[in-house]
Amino acid sequence: MDVLTCRGLRKEFGDHVVLDGLDLTVGEHQVVALIGASGSGKSTLLRCVNLLEDLDDGVIELDGEDISDPRVDPDRVRRRIGMVFQSYNLFPHLSVLENITLAPIRVHRRPRAEAEAQARELLDRMGLGEKAHAYPDRLSGGQQQRVAMARALANSPRLMLLDEVTSALDPELVGEVLSMIRDLKADGMTMVLATHEMGFAREVADQVCFLDGGRVVEAGPPEQVLGDPTHPRTRQFLKRIIEAGRL
């Protein structure tokens, strides 16, 4: 069964239509990469799936349940979805460990000792074990983003949404975050990631979706969409990317 199904999503901000009848399906253990120019609706799509934005039309189903129904409790839905943001959004007043254990303790009502043990395990796996008691402003961007991923993973989500998680990082720090995503894929995590890293999308994604004008214009395996695109808009976009030296 599909983990995520989006049908005919529409989202407007004032006069500006950001999503215009978007369809998307994500199967179990699948990694879907969303590519497209800035303002093509990638981030808005992820925020809509996480119910951070209200839809203007369309249906979103998570594991077959219509989560766009206003009677659904959004807090209950968000527990099953992990989200990582471009600018990390760690809580600056909490230590790394407290950032990660906040949701397990407060949302899932798990005992503190158990939550901390799990958090330490996650941190050790990412090589951040000695940073458990550090505060976010003492970490590099790459370290902060890995903590943000650990924070999302501590909820044992069904689906991970990654919103341009490497865009704010210095080039030499991108690698450590990407290798974490690779590990997640190996663990079978279902993911939707908005990205500008075409090389990485080609390597890690099972499916690449090119968004333009608020729709998925072209979708398919990475070698087809990135290597031999059929739609003229996709070709145009990739040509600009190649000219900028990013593929």
Added chain:
Amino acid sequence: MNVLHHIPSTAQQRRTAYRRRQTVRSVLVAATSTAALGTLLVLAVTGAPGWDRVRESFLDPAIARDALPAVLSGLWLNVRLLVCCAAGALLLGLVIALLRTLRGPVFFPVRALAAGYTYTFRGLPLIIVLYVLTLGVPGLRLQGMPPVLVLGGLALVLTYGGYLAEVFRAGIESIHPSQLAAARSLGLTYRQTMRHVVLPQAVRRVAPPLLNDVVALQKDVGLVSLAGPIDAVRAAQIATAETFNYTPYILAGVLFVLLAIPLIAVTDWVTLRSARRRSGG
């Protein structure tokens, strides 16, 4: 290792020596100008034609000694009132600020009441609130009417709660929406997000202005004496009326400043600490 064995270059040695000379020079200049200004002030005041009269009626040590017990017992009332009213006003302000952030149509009346409260009590002069509560309310002759001191304290809490609510609200609104998005995306409810993510950051950010309002409250608690209770200023007024000498006022003023110093020092320390934290140093 390099740090330990590094020998400064001649250029660096010259710079260090120059800076040291500059420091010595600044200290000397500051000391000289302070001494000059101080001397001038003292000469101007003591050399004034009426200085002897002023000294007799404002700075009489014997009268200060006689008035001290009464003024001190008045000051003790100020201190007790300050502690209770500051706690009450901080709590009330926080609650009002939180009520004003509630979303959803159900809460419209609550929001409207909270907004109406902050508008009214920030606009209303404290003295009028005091008169209404300490003179008007007892006039209702209700059963179990609290003493005038409690009613006066309530007037202070109501007035300062309005100011503090706005300070808290400014703090809450200064937290970037991305923090809320991150908290909500983890499944935290609105209330949990407020409690664990927004408020801890907001309160830290507005601690200096909050403490500043508490310093202001420290001076205003004495106004309850308008309704009868004798605070430090009122005690000084009584002593002045008995001796026809203003020294008790000066005494009360000095005591107020001494009382404020620790609070102001805490405020400065908190401000400095939050400024340091923001600059990441």
